[in-house]
Amino acid sequence: MKRTDTSSRLNCLVITAALLTSGCQSLNENLKEKLEFDEASNDAKSVINQNKLLPVANADEALDKARKAWQEGKVDLAQTYYVKAYNFAPQNIKILEEMADIYRRLNKLDLVEVCYRLILEQKKTNLLIRERYGLLLIQLNKLADAEQSLQQVIAADNQSWKSYNGLGIIADIGGKHAEAGKFFEQAYALQPNNPELLNNYGFSLYMQGKLLEARELFLRALKIQPDFKKALYNFALVEARHARYPEALASFSKVLSPPEANNDTGYIAMKNGDLEEAEFYLNQAQILSSHFYPKAHDNLDELNTKKQNMQLD
Template sequence: MLIAQSQTSGDPDAMIYAYTQALAFDDFEPVDIYLNIARLERQRNNNARAEQAYRSALEEDAKRRDAKEGLALLLIDMKRHDEAETLLLDVVTTDMARLEQSSEQAGECVTDANSPWRSYNGLGLLADILEQGQQARKHYQCALNIQPGMAMLHTNLGFSYYLEGEYPQAERALLRAVNQEPDYERAWSNLGLLYYRWGRSSEALAALRKIMTQAEALNDLGYIALMEGEYESAASLFQRAIDASPRYYPRAVENLNQAKSMQAISKR
């Protein structure tokens, strides 16, 4: 009853309190309770408490795949990459044993509908962080074998290609993402970034316009140019953003001033 009331309120503090109280009763599965607590703590950016909840879940059931994956993805965010990799590889190895696949065959990525796509995706993220792009894309492809229609996975694959400068492959993957989920903001944002770096500025603007106003899109493109050291282009884009905004746009004004300042410094 207390859990239902807290869920209705939508208050994370009340929900965490309710789940904590539920641990005292035998009517609830403690692993599920701890996982719900971990999810709420992550939403509140309380990573230490989220980690504690995930570990409590694993103390209750060391074989729970969702607990291992949740903890591993949290550890990636906390930049504890070795610990995360150990957990994810454990999940994948267990699944390979279920499918009677030997470690020598691991590169073949034998999966079925019940295989751990989250773990393969997490291993892809880790490989990209370590600048191991080819390995990352193998992991993403394994995840896509399991969940071929998931926009997030196509987006991660596309961004991995982008990081390696393989723009045509990146474009194909990102277009698959937006075809699967037309409102997926990260895919459109990555397409905008890709097209701008590819020298296709009008297409970059069109991609960003799918998820934001004209002024916001121009400001974002200006920021990309600023990070690239293209100060004159950045200043022009920020000015266009200011002109396109129906009201005062302080962020674009601040960015314009920064671009002009950096442009002046670069000419000294």
């Protein structure tokens, strides 16, 4: 989950969990509706039209065919057989877990969510699924439910660094940076060498204005994983805030195009009040861009306004 400066003038790398409420349909009906819609996708229809029934005798046979189809790259057919396996054995948690994994790989997060909910309806004490569910809900921007789910995990197991990390992210998104720091401290005590956690903790400190501490954590993350794009970008932000513009440009350039890297360096230089440096980098952004670059253009307009206002003063 990427978490960086959110200004539209920067080329930010964009970021960085509750059971269904009772209503007109049950969880099983909700899943059935979603999965049958998915089963009827265009690619699946061509398979189904060749053999409308795709007969299977039981859940095990359907599951075997689903796995084989997936291994062969027949994605829609695999999903069809997974639905059949589920229909034979809707109480089989292993089938639901496997379906959730498949849907996650296909980035069908709404279906992952439903699978997790069905598992938790059957086994509320499954902490692994509850944690995955909570973290998924952060991705879906269902933060209140995500927080509730992750709090339940740490209430039962205070050794779960992923849940503390997720709670820290939720607090940061809500602007509660001091609270976020406490969660990240707890996660850090359990997992001090995880690059994703180091980046998240560092960004939380960055948001609190603790730039030196943030820089140290970004450097540690990069020492462990040198190509970690989120940490490279955030490290560049810190360097730019400290007016180390060549260093910032070098780090930005590892994750952005040359025009974008120069634009972001120039933008922060402008915010620092270093107008000459800002003008240099923003002009470079324009020069290096092969087409009209709106962000750099807007930033140069803002810079020229600042310079004119200074002359009037």
